[in-house]
């Protein structure tokens with residue numbers, strides 16, 4: 001007849017999913033619940049991978065790690081109020097680490113929240129998110145979903161990457177509109193993280209400073225890993241010929257056993273160098289703000305810095321040659337100007353560094369080859385060092401205090417972006433989220449080296465690992481406590497401040513509870529065998545590695561950051 005064709009309708013649920021898919025999103029890390037449960041189901045129906053965790057914090061950590069690994073925003077989706085707050089820790093963690101992530105949380109309608117009428121899980125989430133995120137937006141109308149998603153994606157990726165909050169009031173999802181109009185309202189973001197090229201004067205100034213240095217040093221940070229300019233970075237480092245220090249998540253950009261790697265001579269090069277070339281690394285607490293006894297006398301060093309964030313320059317020390325731009329473009333421009341003609345630093349400097357490196361490696365080597373039972377950190381991590389050399393594509397996840405510090409210095413990485421740890425905050429509990437993201441985003445085997453306290457922050461997610469049958473092998477460095485089981489002041493277990501855990505905790509039974517492989521390892525030989533079996537089977541595995549209670553020290557290498565009481569000493 002002549003009645004108009006029934007208009008086809010779309011709704012907020014489907015527009016949000018279409019907008020995410022249009023912008024290349026393939027995976028969502030979430031915990032389902034009102035009002036987003038159907039959103040997750042529809043997303044799955046439209047081909048997105050939707051992984052459900054046991055707690056939103058770990059879904060968020062996975063999304064943050066996914067952003068670091070892929071240069072695409074990791075997506076975490078949560079329910080309102082408590083679910084949003086659980087995800088917010090991860091959003092702030094992503095922002096602190098300069099990783100792209102979007103936290104999408106369901107929320108209550110404005111008219112209810114603004115009158116504080118007491119809704120189910122009512123909270124003014126947008127206001128709360130804003131101070132902890134790089135950007136925060138709320139969408140009220142279905143026809144704005146395309147715009148809102150596009151803004152969130154661009155904000156997460158452009159310039160210095162970071163975490164973005166996207167507030168989705170429940171009623172938005174149910175709003176309907178014409179399908180054709182809906183599709184037209186969607187926006188595919190064009191070039192969200194454009195090449196940022198340094199100006200030629202900056203290149204000349206930087207090369208002048210680097211050329212005049214007698215004892216130059218390169219420090220590469222996780223920004224250099226994130227940049228995915230691996231070949232250019234390698235070419236630049238090898239052309240300059242400087243010794244270099246990789247910060248923990250930059251390890252593997254050049255293999256840790258590279259002749260220019262100065263990690264084993266860290267104290268010498270930080271103290272003796274006269275010029276430090278920072279590449280995607282901030283002079284923050286991890287580098288003692290570029291000052292203090294470890295850095296030689298004040299003013300004795302010149303700094304050259306590559307960073308995509310202009311305001312990072314001079315944040316802690318005067319930067320003589322700021323190079324504002326993305327690392328790939330800066331490396332390109334520097335190599336162009338060098339044009340293959342570069343005088344490498346004197347053998348006096350590079351030779352002295354290499355001698356110190358080799359000396360320290362030789363001194364440490366025998367300690368890595370013990371078969372003590374219970375184990376110490378050196379013998380256990382010596383096994384993991386060998387296994388990572390034999391399996392360079394394995395992604396190493398790491399957290400703890402001694403378990404972190406010892407693993408960072410003992411276990412070499414041989415490829416970029418194969419180490420995921422506690423990041424700039426030094427946050428505990430990221431291990432399982434990191435492990436799930438690494439397995440899902442790379443498809444590679446994952447080896448998670450966890451302090452037993454750190455594991456305690458995220459242990460329930462072993463069920464998530466088992467449910468998705470992920471190739472994750474967890475090694476718990478079980479020294480029976482935080483830092484050390486017999487902690488100096490915390491010997492007795494009925495002391496409320498104690499950090500000693502249940503004697504002989506059987507963590508391996510947790511993994512068995514969910515169908516994974518759970519084993520105990522009392523010696524390095526047993527540990528090697530258990531890990532090799534996990535790598536062969538690619539089954540979810542938890543190894544309870546028994547470490548001597550007195551093997552570590554409180555807070556690992558950063559105990560000096562603790563305030564101390566003068567009155568207590570009286």
Ligand SMILES: Nc1ncnc2c1ncn2[C@@H]1O[C@H](COP(=O)(O)OP(=O)(O)O)[C@@H](O)[C@H]1O
Nearest residue numbers: 160221222223227247280281282307308326327
């Ligand atoms: N593609 C990029 N190009 C240049 N700088 C980048 C890029 N991505 C991130 N950054 C910068 O890298 C730095 C990372 O520093 P940081 O997180 O302190 O590393 P680390 O902790 O490993 O030293 C940040 O200042 C960030 O702005």
Ligand SMILES: Cc1ncc(Cc2csc(CCOP(=O)(O)OP(=O)(O)O)c2C)c(N)n1
Nearest residue numbers: 400401402403428451452453454481482483
């Ligand atoms: C969210 C958060 N809460 C507390 C802390 C403080 C902390 C830093 S390291 C650590 C645990 C160290 O014990 P573990 O057994 O993992 O390692 P080991 O030294 O090998 O025994 C805690 C509690 C941090 N950093 N983040």
Ligand SMILES: [Mg+2]
Nearest residue numbers: 452481482483
């Ligand atoms: Mg411990």
